[in-house]
Amino acid sequence: MHAHALEPQKGPVSGLPLPRYVSLKSDRVNVREGPSKEHPTLWIYERAALPVEITAEFETWRKIRDSEGTEGWVLHSLLSGRRTALVAPWKKEPQLLVAEDRKTPLAKLGPGVIGNLRDCDGKWCRIAGKGFDGYIQQENLWGVYPGEKFE
The missing domain is CATH 2.30.30.40 (SH3 Domains)
Incomplete structure (x- = not known):
C-alpha cells in the first residue's frame, strides 16, 4: 500500500x-x-x-x-x-584499523580522524588518510549509512 x-x-x-x-x-x-x-x-x-x-x-x-x-x-x-568519514566521533576510545583479512591490526584511529572512503560492503569500509590505509567496521564511521554499499 x-x-x-x-x-x-x-x-x-x-x-x-x-x-x-x-x-x-x-x-x-x-x-x-x-x-x-x-x-x-x-x-x-x-x-x-x-x-x-x-x-x-x-x-x-x-x-x-x-x-x-x-x-x-x-x-x-x-x-x-x-566520500569521507569520521572515525566514531561519539566514542571515547580509538577504533581498530585492520588489514584486508579483517583481522591483522594495522593501527588505532582516534575519534574524529578523517579518512577518504574507498569502498564499503555494508559491514566494513576501506578508509585511507595520512599514514593509514585499511578497513574499519562501518558502524564505527560517521559519513556512511548503515548497510550502505559502494565502490
Whole structure:
C-alpha cells in the first residue's frame, strides 16, 4: 500500500538522493541560516574533507548537517561528492584499523580522524588518510549509512 515511501527521496535540484553524504571541498566554508547570501553566517568550517549530510536543496544552496547534528545552508560549489568519514566521533576510545583479512591490526584511529572512503560492503569500509590505509567496521564511521554499499 505505502511501498512508495521506501523510495529514496530525490533532491529537487540535483536529482540525487536525499539525504546523502558529501564532504567539504574548501577549508573555509561559511554556513548560513538560510539559502541566500542575505542570511547571516552562523559559523565557518575550517576543515576541508569533513563529511556532512545534505538534507535539503534550494537552487544553488544545500542544507547540511554535521556529525554533531548542527545544521545550516552552504553553497553547493563548496561541497564535493568525494566520500569521507569520521572515525566514531561519539566514542571515547580509538577504533581498530585492520588489514584486508579483517583481522591483522594495522593501527588505532582516534575519534574524529578523517579518512577518504574507498569502498564499503555494508559491514566494513576501506578508509585511507595520512599514514593509514585499511578497513574499519562501518558502524564505527560517521559519513556512511548503515548497510550502505559502494565502490
